[in-house]
Amino acid sequence: GRSCWASGSCGVCLHWRCTVFKQRHHGSNQGCSSSVGGSKTGGALQQEGKNERRVILAASSDYFRGMFTCGMKESRQTCVELPFLLAPEFEALLGCSYSGIVRLGWESVFEITCTALQLQFQPALSICLNFMQQQIQADSCLDVASFAEAYGMSDLLEEANDFVLRNFREVSATAKFQDLPAEKLLDFICCDGLYVPSELAVFRAVISWIEADPEERLPQAGLLMTGVRFPLMTFREFREVRAINLRMECFGDKEVELYGSALKEFGFSLPKSQDYCRVRRPKDVVVLVGGDQLNPDMGRRIPSRELWFANSLRSGTGLVKEIEWRRLGEIPDKPKFRHGVAVMEGMLYVVGGFCTEIFPLCAAVVSVFAHIFRLYAIGGDKEINANIDSVETYNPDTDSWSFVQPLDQALSGYAVAVLNEGIFISGGFNCKYVCLVSMFLYHPERGTTYLADMTNDRAQHCMEALQGHLYVAGGVCNLRKFYTDQQACEVYDPVADAWTAFASLPVPHVGAASVVLEEKFYVLGGYCQDDYSESGLVHRFNPSTQRWENMGKLSGAVTDIRACLLRLPQHLRQENRSHAADLWNQENQDLTFGQCIVALKWCKPIKCPVSYHFATQYFSKL
Template sequence: MFTCGMKESHQNSISFPCLPAPELEALVGFSYSRNLTISWDSVFEVTIVALQLQFRQAVLLCLNFMEEQMNPASCLDVASFAEAYGLSELLDEAKDFVLRNFREVSTSAKFRDLPVEKLLELLHCDGLCVSSELAVFRAVISWIEANPEERLTHAGLLMSAVRFPLMTFREFREVRAINLQMECFADKNVELYGSALKEFGFSLPNSQDCYRVRKPKDVLVVVGGDQLNCDVGQRVPSREMWFSNSLRSGTGLVKEMEWRRLGEIPDKPKFRHGVAVMQGKLYVAGGCYFYAKDDVMKSAYRTDSWMSLADMNEARSNFSMAVHEERLYAIGGDREINTNTETVEMYNQDTNSWSIYTAGAVKGGIFISGGFDCSYSCLASMFLYHPDRGTTHLSDMTQDRAQHCMEPLRGHLIVAGGVCNLRKFYTDQLACEMYDPEADSWTALTPLPVPHVGAASAVLEEKVYVLGGYSQEDYTESGLVHRFEHSTRRWENVGKVPSAVTDIRACILRLPQHLRH
């Protein structure tokens, strides 16, 4: 089992009422008041008592706390606890968290207490999610250095689980230096560098050990889109939908995405449309099917065997679609080609109807950044919109931009890509920045390596993906997918979009397992 123990105190906690005070106070030792507060200091003991006394409500609350508040310092304890008490769903969640956040987890004190068998199990897993195999090697070294006298005997076995062919030559230089140092330090005949060099230089490039393949529980879905062609009449907008079945880390820094076809939109081909996910269902609305004045749509669909919904009140394209408090909102955009609108519509699934809202907000609303004004100049503005309370003007971005991406990440907002003003023209906006809602301030981030104008974006496993688009400068397609990770603050190329390139839309869905195999 994973090593289990109590963690340092954290601020996160939950409270729940109406639990039998005498039993909990006697068995757990907490003084009982009207509400019992659960934190990382107490959740394991309270869960044990609740399981013994069969307090179902308390058990569910504790399990929800462990899932929702799981972090790199607690996930190994949660895995150990779930394994000990036969909580299979919680164990799966904890193991998945460890694999998704391996680099952060490997720096925790609990990681250095792992039994060698559990460490090997992690290292051998194809789904181990790391930006570089060097992070796996460093994790092994950290584990050995926690108790070198006893653990050096396991070094050779652990090194065999590191996939050295995935490293670059520069990364392998660190392996050489550390392994030779460890060989000199060891009292016994520990040979590490030679075997690592053999794996690095002579393994077959297509063997199973030469890549790691992760299949996230949720998938990235891309919907519709267009392709660039100077001859507008030759463009073929798309009805297709694709999903990323797996993420693959290959030799060196090579990353790939395995795309599979999901189906087609039951409407006309769409680009510049809106997509959103509400209660596990995908909604698709509006957009264009070509470039004429009357080619903007107001239709809407939901993935209940593609149920047709009520039309929006206004046809619109290039708009934002967001979910707030179980309501769907279509915000701004163009009601005709090159004729924009400031209106907002709300979809009520209970009545299958759209209602027009006027702009307006306080905390708990929808953030709106940049875009075009009525004269089609790019804006640097940032607003917080609330359907019932109005609009609050926040600190402007440091850069103006339109046709860009904005996604939430760890309590912040990441904006990337798009176009910006250049005298009387537009140019590619490569600059990226991050908004802090608490401080109402912006911080510059690493720029995008290539232009992404009219790209799609989504957040999968706490990483921001920007997909496709084009370059305003030379009007070439950018079929690449770039991924931003908060811990490294860098963008990396992870593959290409499967079909249409520009004005596509993306979202995150959980698909039935039969579609994944």
């Protein structure tokens, strides 16, 4: 880069450097010098280099396009004054015009976004808005919400408010929470989709807000307490309410009545307090596919063809949680368990798996995942005591499978996750069915690259990418010549190439399903290796609190199930669905349900030498 000076109308100059950027259109290096003259209140654009900067600005900004191409006087001036701009923000936007990159942090993103809005820099504006949505945190979400509301950005406002609702406990502990207006706080705590571990957290948040300025805020306490759902509290929790409310009623010379109204509402609990439950409906839903369960009447395991989805998450009394499961449909072919599922471009793919308990060799046990518009099926069991090292990829455009670079050893019972376009594989059984501690990065062309080993050996476990890390939980581990439950959990940092332990699972989850929903790690179902009892529970790990929560029970099959996230049409999630259980028809695969056409399509079988090995594809069209 080269430096230059320019004088502005304010008589004060700011000196800065402009990096040399590579021009995408011409494929050559183009030097650019930029100068901004000004102070805290003004700046200037100086014409240099045959107007190349004006061309770049006109191409990047609607504001400058109008200024330089519509005959305005600035198009003929050698120096254009910009008295309303600050140099750092304009420098960031000008640099983005050349490079497509904006260096952002929470200390500067709002100012740069304001300037991008003012000057109509659409590329830079998109980068700023994406930063706010992707990097939003508990200590910045309220600022994002205020900014979005002030500038009428409805999508960003919805995202920020939803972040507050699903992370209310963490947000209420920040200093900025104390600056909320009373009416905004009331809107949050009255919202049905507010998620808290228990209703006591809502009460404590209100109290902390009042105690930040008791003289001014105590008169508003009665109104705010109407947003606290006291019937959802246990007697032990309500004792804390009684002590705090009675103390606040005696504060100063303010006459407020808090405990009496809270006691009246607490004592008026309806059966199970259904009318008071907080019901959260995430935009994406957890979909369960297949699996098996024990039939108590016949004493046999029964594979499932069913698909279920979690329509809502309900918070009841105390720590009681419940998931509202709805039946989505059925797999069009045979029942299956220990199969693979993946979602690619809005379509759900089901690959491989066992189909019956009596004939367990009808299909291979395989894990499948989506990566850069392809499906990958890695390793798995092709017989009861034989696993494989082959890797196949599915091309949806040609409806065909092909082999890619194999693993360096036979592997099954592993867990796989995609993080930053890298394919990570942990644990599993080797060819002798010994649980492994290995972790490696797989590439379809280069093969495997081994990383740091896990602290604990495990197989038939879960692994999910969350907040730039890989979380591993559940499964079995070696116990001499046998296996036992592995309840220890650990998280992998790809930057440091290191593992760290986190809270152990409260109960075993062997052969469970897992997803990441709303920045939380869900482990669903499975069984206990020691006594083979089923675990129909759903546990969720919150990285912010470092705790596991019991979210409720599964509906249908509970072991060897598979799960994924889907965005379903809204009419499938409405309260009144008279034909919800009849969405799928066993005899006809092309049916209409309301305005939704549901279709099931056979894909080409993968090349693994096992009979009846197939992939099915589910999709819906409006």
